[in-house]
Amino acid sequence: xxxxxxxxxxxxxxxxxxxxxxxxxxxxxxxxxxxxxxxxxxxxxxxxxxxxxxxxxxxxxxxxxxxxxxxxxxxxxxxxxxxxxxxx
Numbered sequence: 001x002x003x004x005x006x007x008x009x010x011x012x013x014x015x016x017x018x019x020x021x022x023x024x025x026x027x028x029x030x031x032x033x034x035x036x037x038x039x040x041x042x043x044x045x046x047x048x049x050x051x052x053x054x055x056x057x058x059x060x061x062x063x064x065x066x067x068x069x070x071x072x073x074x075x076x077x078x079x080x081x082x083x084x085x086x087x088x
Contacts, residue, residue, distance in 0.1 A: 005077050007054070012073075015050030016043050028073045036072075044070055051076070057083045 009023035012032070016039070030036040033044070047070070048059045057080050059066055069079040 001077055001081065004080060005073050008051075008073050008076050008080070011050050011054050012037070012047060015046055026073060028077075031072060032070055051080070055080050055084075056087075 005028055006023055009026045012018065012026065013021055013023065018037075021037070026037065033039045039047070044066075051057055052059070059069065069075055
């Protein structure tokens with residue numbers, strides 16, 4: 001899962017063009033929104049599209065669990081792993 005978390009961090013940085021952030025700067029359990037990285041709702045949309053392209057996972061606007069999926073790198077990794085298992 002460490003490789004997956006590294007890929008998620010790289011996707012966050014590249015898709016949101018975070019120039020002064022490295023994967024090492026992002027703590028797996030830190031919040032991505034508000035405190036932590038301080039991302040906003042526009043960032044969430046862009047990141048959702050990037051994650052769909054990279055990992056083949058889909059986020060639904062109607063899904064009330066999206067907030068928890070995007071809570072941290074740990075949460076995104078768990079969601080992506082779960083979705084991959086469902087697909088197999």
